[in-house]
Amino acid sequence: MPKYAMTIDLARCMGCRACMVACKVENNTPEEQFWMYVFRLEEGEFPDTRLTFLPRPCQHCDNAPCVKVCPVGARYKREDGIVLTDFQRCIGCRYCEVACPYGVNYFHWKSPKKGQYLNWNKDAEVKERGNGETPPWHNPDHDRRYGEERRLTAGAVHYKGVMGKCTFCVHRVEKGLEPACVANCPVRVFEFGDLEDPESTVSRKLRESNRFRLLEDVGTEPRVFYLNGQPPTSEHRQLDAVKGGKKG
Amino acid sequence: MSIQARTLRDTGVGRWGPLSVAAGAALLAIVAVGIAAYSQQLIHGEVVTGLRDWGTQGGSPWGLYIAFVVYFIGVSFAGISIAALVRLLRIEALQPITRMAELLTIVSLVLGAFSVLADLGQPLRGITNLFRYARPQSPFFGTFSLVMAGYLFASLVYFYLAGRRDAYLLAQEPSRLQWFYRWWAAGYRDTPAQRARHERTSFLLAIAILPLLVTAHSTLGLVFGLMGGRPGWFSALQAPGFVVLAGVSGLGHIAVMAALVRWLLPSTREQIRPATFRLLGIFLMVLGMIYLYFTLIEVLTAGYAAHEREQELVALLLWGTYAPYFWAGTVGLGAAVTIGLVQGLRGSWNIGAVVAMGILVNIAAIAKRLIIVTPSLTHGSLLPYGHGVYIPTWVEVAIIVGLMSLGALAILAFSKLFPIVPLESEHAS
Amino acid sequence: MSTRALLAASIALAGFILGVVAYFVLAAPWGFPPDSVAHSNPRVPFAPAIFVAGVMMVFIAAIVYELWPGNGDHT
DSSP states (O other): OOOOOEETTTTTTTOOOOHHHHHHHHHHOOTOOOSSEEEEEEEEEESEEEEEEEEEEEOOOOOHHHHHSSOOOOEETTTTEEEEEEETTTOOOOOOHHOSSSSOOOOOSSSSTTTTSSTTOHHHEEEEEHTTSOOOOGGGGGOOOBBBTTTTOSSSOSTEEEEEEEEHHHHHHHOOOHHHHHHHHHOOOOEEEEEEEEEEEHHHHHHHHHOOTTTTGGGGOOSSEEEOOOOTTOOOOOOSSOOSSOOO | OTTTTTTTTHHTTTTHHHHHHHHHHHHHHHHHHHHHHHHHHHHOOGGGGGGGOSSSSSSSSHHHHEEEEEEHHTHHHHHHHHHHHHHHHOGGGGGGEEEHHHHHHHHHHHHHHHHHHHHHHSHHHHHHEEEEOTTTSSSSSSIIIIIIIIIIHHHHHHHHHHHHHHHHHHHHHHOTTTHHHHHHHTTTOOHHHHHHEEEEEEHHHHHHHHHHHHHHHHHHHHHHHEEEEHHOOOOTTHHHHHHHHHHHHHHHHHHHHHHHHHHOGGGGGSSHHHHHHHHHHHHHHHHHHHHHHHHHHHHHHHHSOOHHHHHHHHHHHHTTHHHHHHHHHHHHHHHHHHHHHHHHHTTTOEEEEEEEHHHHHEEEEHHHHHHHHHHHHHHHHSSSOOOOOOOOOHHHHHHHHHHHHHHHHHHHHHHHOOOOOOOOTTOOO | HHHHHHHHHHHHHHHHHHHHHHIIIISSSOOOSSSSSSGGGGGGTTTTHHHHHHHHHHHHHHHHHHHHSSSOOOO
């Protein structure tokens, strides 16, 4: 059984947010939801300021607070370490979101189909963009069931009133592909691989680099390791916070 | 007082006067607005509420609904604690209010369950999946199983058994509801053997429900207290604090309700005496003092030398965004305790003053519940997300007010079916 | 001990045992850390319902004790 982990090389990140876009395209997350998010942080006073970038996927913690508090076992950790939500079991209490110190959970406040950037109910508009055809509004791979338990866990397209978050692109990992953010980063900030294999890129990078994990003192044991950088402090402020509005 | 002296007429049972009809209709109208609001939420999803994800959306995923889950379940403290005081300590002055206290417990627990359902994104799954998959490791397990099933069911059993004697007495008189009273009495004839038996069961029930009471309110506190990644919540004081504040709001509620019943049903004035209110006032005062002490310790611990996020949250409560709620809560409780102290020193307890205490502590309890839930979500992030806001929408407010009206309506309707004050002291005869 | 008391006591005891067994043996196991799928599923389907039924049985015993017919119901 592999032990999946991700490394994020902060020295390489230039804050282009291509990973955020790749994630949106791959997982069809509705508006205002960022399963992958990149902090653009500023520190110091003008003119003596410094910019840093910090990508924030789900940390897939080994001691995941969201898994502990889920009242129905919809949030669970697979044997390979990926933390997933069973969209057919989730009752939408949002306890996982409240328990998570990283803010990676996104609730479907409305129907995911309605939340897409393009309105699939307006056929003409969609056809115009799809060269005369109506493409499926989401990746069909999300409708398949993954893992030994065959649970519905991939993508952000299923029900309103349930919780969603980064899945490490479980539907791609199961096919032997890398998560979308990893595959689409222009400067190879991310590595994804097996910790059990000492020759994997993640294992090698972890041996060679300085590393930290986010909010180590909360005891969540994340599977996401940050390399060649510093953890954010309270001195950091967001340069351009991506805030969801209150619009319906 | 003989049975004949207080017949059905005097108890208000079966009599819908103009006041009751008007009150009932008004409550029903508010409930209808609540149902309309909830249907909006069912159709469009919780996007119609002011709730949003914390973090990049800058909102609060829990708000009014959860605050009132906590408040309603807190109010339920009243019933069994009063029953237990009567049974275990033999406090006769509280005997006449046992039934309304029990009723309040049952009604507020049901309202608490409804608030949970209002909060859930998938309410139907909430009902089925909790019975199917609920995990003891989740702090919600206690709320779901012990509060909703154990505590509510135990209170129903207690309520049913304690009412059999009155049902038997009522079944003696011809009325349209005679069948109902006969069913409730279920063979009870008030023989000495049956009376002794009831004494034994209610004593044992009171003893059995007391630990359940502490557990139930504690598990609710643990829902917040166990969250290590949430500054402002992670505290060993949450569980005991919840138990005490539950007592404060529950007893405050019952004081108001007892005064209302006493005012509306003149026949009960001989039973619900000033002594009843004196006791309620004393309990309220003591519990209020304990809670004020808890508040002080909480603020001191988080503000003295804690993690900087904890300190920020304390500043937010004391003079920041949430200061109005914090001070409404603290000053409300302080005023109630002061009223109690003044009356205690004077040696005379005024019913109006105890009612004022009851209203004050409930305003305080609601304010306190709100600042337990939201500040940590909007301002407690350990990562540099920045601050969030939470402003409830009319849907949330309408649902909560609708639920309160539903509760009031249920109590009103019950008082027309069954005497809300026991017919006569069970120990007299 | 009367039949009534015996019956009530055994129902209460059975309910208590059922509750304890359902909580510790039938429901989803605790996990520190919860590192396996096993922690998300009850070991026996509907174990939480069994737990709730157990808790309810304890209190049903009180009804049985009072409503069981006979002995002193008539004067």
